[in-house]
Amino acid sequence: MTLTRRGFTAGVAAGLAAPYIIGSARAQSGGTIKIGMCAPITGPAAEAGKxxxxxxxxxxxxxxxxxxxxxxxLELIIEDDQITNPGIVLAFSKLAAQPDIVGFLGSIRSTQVHAMAPDVMKLGKPVMFGGTDPNLTKLGNPWLFRFRPNDSYSGRVIADYGVKTLGKKKWAVLHSTDAFGTAGGKALTEALGKLDATIAIDQGYANQSQDFTPVVLAIKQSGADILGSYFTFENDLGIFARQLRQLGVNIPWVGSPSIVNVTALKLAGPALYGTYGVADYAEESTPGAKAFGKAYREAYKVAPDNQSSWPFDAVNVLALAIKNAGSTDPQKIREAIVAIKKYPGAEGEYNFDKNGDGLHGYNIVKNDKGNIVFDKHIEFDD
Amino acid sequence: MDLVLQLLFTGIGIGAVYALVALGFVLIFRATNVVNFAQGEFSMVAAYIMVVCAVDLALPYWLSFIIALAGMAVVGLVFNLGVYYPLRHRTYLPVIIATIGASILMANGVLALYGPQPQVLPGWFETPGIQLGPVYLDSQYLLIIAVTVVLVIFNYWFFEHTMLGKKLQATSQDKEMASLLGISVSTMIMITFIYSAVLGGLAGLLVAPLLFVSIQMGSTIALKAFAATIIGGFGDVAGAIIGGLALGIIETFGAAYISVPYKDGFAFLVLVLFLVFRPQGIFGERVAEKA
Incomplete structure (x- = not known):
C-alpha cells in the first residue's frame, strides 16, 4: 500500500478529530462524574504517589x-503535585479550572493542604485529604474533609500506649520541623503532660538531613527511656534508625505512621525491628481493612499502606455522599459527607464530625522482624 | 570528650562526602570556567547503575563497582559531547544553563527508567562498623575518609607529576597558549569531564549505602559540595577538600551544640560569610572577573 499525500492528510484529520467526536458522543450519553486528584507523580514522594x-x-x-x-x-483526573507546596497549588488550580469536576483529593502532607486551603475556600467544592495536622479542620474552611485520624489522636495514642501499656514515663520526642512534624510533636508533648510523663528532650530536625548523629547523641545523653517520633520522609527515618542502633540506643520506640510504611521497612530493615507505630491503616484491624488489603494485593501484587487506603476511602465516601445527596451540588455533597456515620472504610469506621474529621482513633502495630503485627486499637470519643 | 570525638568522626565522614563531589566541581571549573550543576546527578546515576548490577543482577560487588565507574566514564564522554562541546565557543552562561538542563534530564531519565522507589545498596563491608573506645566508627564512613585521602594524594601526583596532568593544568590556565604548544584543548576538556564524572560517580557509590539510593540523593549533596567549593576557593583542589571537611564538621557541631533544625543553615551561613568577607575562598587568589 502506498501512502498518498491526500490519504495522509485524511488520516491525520481523522486522528485529530477522533477524540472530539468520541468525547461529544460520550457527553451526549450523560458523561461522567469527574473527581480531581493531586498526587506526587514526580519528585521525592513519587513512590508514595503510586x-x-x-x-x-x-x-x-x-x-x-x-x-x-x-x-x-466516575472518572479520575490526576495532576502531579510534586509533593511541594507550589506544586500542589498549581496542580489544584489546573483541576479547579475544570468546572465539571465535582470533588477533589488533596494531599497526605499537611503543609501542602495548608498551601491549597485558601484556593479550596475560594472554589467552594469538597476536597478530601490525608494530612494529619489537627489545625487543618479548624481553619473554618467547610470544604476540607479528613480521611485519616488527626495528630491530636496519634499523639494521644502514642502517649497512651507508651505510658500505660509499656509503662515508660521519661520521653524523648523527635519530630520534623514541617507542619506535620511540629503539630505532631506538640500533640504528643501535650498528651504526655496529661499523663504525668516527663519530657527528657524535645528535638526538631529539618527534612532531608543526611546525618542524625547529633540527634542520637542528644537522645542518649538525655537519659530518656522511651522515644516518640514524627518523621515525614522515609529516608530520614531510615538514616536515623540505623544511626540510633549503631550508637547503641535501644530504648522502646513508638512512631507516627511513617515508621510502619512499606518504604520505611525496606530502607531501614532490621534497625526498625521491635519498634511500635501508630497506624491508621492496619490490615488485620477491621473487615473493611482486610477486604481492601485483599483487593489491592490482587490488583497491584504488593501490600497497601496508608498512602493508598485513605484515597480509596475518600473516593468511596465521596461517591456515597453524591449518591445520598442525589446531586453533584457542592453544598449538598458537603451535607451528605458530614451526615455519614458508621461507614466501614479501609482506615476504620468513619463518623464525620462538623469539622470534617472522619476518624477518631488509631491502631497500634508492632514491627515483628519486618512483619507488621496489629496490636490494639485505641479510640477516643471526643 | 566522647561526644566531641563521635561528632568529629561523623563531621569528617560527611565532610569527606562533600569534598569528593566538590572535587568534581573544581576540576571542571578549572578546565572550562563553568560550574557543572549536573555534578550531583553523576553521583545519582552511578548509584543506580550499581543497584542494577549489584542488587538486581546480583553481580559481585567489586565487578558492579567497576561497571558503574566505567559507565560513568561513558556518561562523562557523552556529557562533554552533548552538553559542553556544542556550546564551547559561547560565554559561560549558556553552558551553565545547559548543565542545569542536563541534570534535570538525568534525574527524570532515571526516574522514568527505574521508577521512584528509593533503593537500598549494601555497603562494602559485612561489619557495619567498629566500636573504638567510646566512639563508633561506621565502616562506610571510614572507607569514604580513606578514599578521600587517597584521592588527594593521587590528584596531587597526577596534576603535578604526570605529563597528562600538566597538560590538563596548562589547558585550564590558558587555552590559547596550551593550544599553541600543541596540546589538544578539546581532548583535555573531554578527559576532564570523564574524570569528573567518574569522581562524582565514586562519591555516589560511597554514600549510597549510607543515604540510600534515590533520585534526589545527588542534588542534596551537590548543594553542600557547591558551598564547600566556594569556601575552599573555586578552582582549588586542596580548597575543595578543606572546604568540604570544614562544612561537614561545622554543621555537625552546629547541630549538636546550637540547633538541629538549623543544621543546613550553619553551612550556608558560613558560605554567606565567605562570599561577603573572602569571596575568593580560603585558597583562592583574588582575580579580576574572567571575561
Missing amino acids: YATGGAKLAVEAINKAGGVLGKQ
Whole structure:
C-alpha cells in the first residue's frame, strides 16, 4: 500500500478529530462524574504517589463496575503535585479550572493542604485529604474533609500506649520541623503532660538531613527511656534508625505512621525491628481493612499502606455522599459527607464530625522482624 | 570528650562526602570556567547503575563497582559531547544553563527508567562498623575518609607529576597558549569531564549505602559540595577538600551544640560569610572577573 499525500492528510484529520467526536458522543450519553486528584507523580514522594493513585483508582474501578454513581461512571483526573507546596497549588488550580469536576483529593502532607486551603475556600467544592495536622479542620474552611485520624489522636495514642501499656514515663520526642512534624510533636508533648510523663528532650530536625548523629547523641545523653517520633520522609527515618542502633540506643520506640510504611521497612530493615507505630491503616484491624488489603494485593501484587487506603476511602465516601445527596451540588455533597456515620472504610469506621474529621482513633502495630503485627486499637470519643 | 570525638568522626565522614563531589566541581571549573550543576546527578546515576548490577543482577560487588565507574566514564564522554562541546565557543552562561538542563534530564531519565522507589545498596563491608573506645566508627564512613585521602594524594601526583596532568593544568590556565604548544584543548576538556564524572560517580557509590539510593540523593549533596567549593576557593583542589571537611564538621557541631533544625543553615551561613568577607575562598587568589 502506498501512502498518498491526500490519504495522509485524511488520516491525520481523522486522528485529530477522533477524540472530539468520541468525547461529544460520550457527553451526549450523560458523561461522567469527574473527581480531581493531586498526587506526587514526580519528585521525592513519587513512590508514595503510586500507592495513592493506586488506591483511588481501585475505588473508582469498583464503583464503576457496580454501575457508577447516579447512573454515571466516575472518572479520575490526576495532576502531579510534586509533593511541594507550589506544586500542589498549581496542580489544584489546573483541576479547579475544570468546572465539571465535582470533588477533589488533596494531599497526605499537611503543609501542602495548608498551601491549597485558601484556593479550596475560594472554589467552594469538597476536597478530601490525608494530612494529619489537627489545625487543618479548624481553619473554618467547610470544604476540607479528613480521611485519616488527626495528630491530636496519634499523639494521644502514642502517649497512651507508651505510658500505660509499656509503662515508660521519661520521653524523648523527635519530630520534623514541617507542619506535620511540629503539630505532631506538640500533640504528643501535650498528651504526655496529661499523663504525668516527663519530657527528657524535645528535638526538631529539618527534612532531608543526611546525618542524625547529633540527634542520637542528644537522645542518649538525655537519659530518656522511651522515644516518640514524627518523621515525614522515609529516608530520614531510615538514616536515623540505623544511626540510633549503631550508637547503641535501644530504648522502646513508638512512631507516627511513617515508621510502619512499606518504604520505611525496606530502607531501614532490621534497625526498625521491635519498634511500635501508630497506624491508621492496619490490615488485620477491621473487615473493611482486610477486604481492601485483599483487593489491592490482587490488583497491584504488593501490600497497601496508608498512602493508598485513605484515597480509596475518600473516593468511596465521596461517591456515597453524591449518591445520598442525589446531586453533584457542592453544598449538598458537603451535607451528605458530614451526615455519614458508621461507614466501614479501609482506615476504620468513619463518623464525620462538623469539622470534617472522619476518624477518631488509631491502631497500634508492632514491627515483628519486618512483619507488621496489629496490636490494639485505641479510640477516643471526643 | 566522647561526644566531641563521635561528632568529629561523623563531621569528617560527611565532610569527606562533600569534598569528593566538590572535587568534581573544581576540576571542571578549572578546565572550562563553568560550574557543572549536573555534578550531583553523576553521583545519582552511578548509584543506580550499581543497584542494577549489584542488587538486581546480583553481580559481585567489586565487578558492579567497576561497571558503574566505567559507565560513568561513558556518561562523562557523552556529557562533554552533548552538553559542553556544542556550546564551547559561547560565554559561560549558556553552558551553565545547559548543565542545569542536563541534570534535570538525568534525574527524570532515571526516574522514568527505574521508577521512584528509593533503593537500598549494601555497603562494602559485612561489619557495619567498629566500636573504638567510646566512639563508633561506621565502616562506610571510614572507607569514604580513606578514599578521600587517597584521592588527594593521587590528584596531587597526577596534576603535578604526570605529563597528562600538566597538560590538563596548562589547558585550564590558558587555552590559547596550551593550544599553541600543541596540546589538544578539546581532548583535555573531554578527559576532564570523564574524570569528573567518574569522581562524582565514586562519591555516589560511597554514600549510597549510607543515604540510600534515590533520585534526589545527588542534588542534596551537590548543594553542600557547591558551598564547600566556594569556601575552599573555586578552582582549588586542596580548597575543595578543606572546604568540604570544614562544612561537614561545622554543621555537625552546629547541630549538636546550637540547633538541629538549623543544621543546613550553619553551612550556608558560613558560605554567606565567605562570599561577603573572602569571596575568593580560603585558597583562592583574588582575580579580576574572567571575561
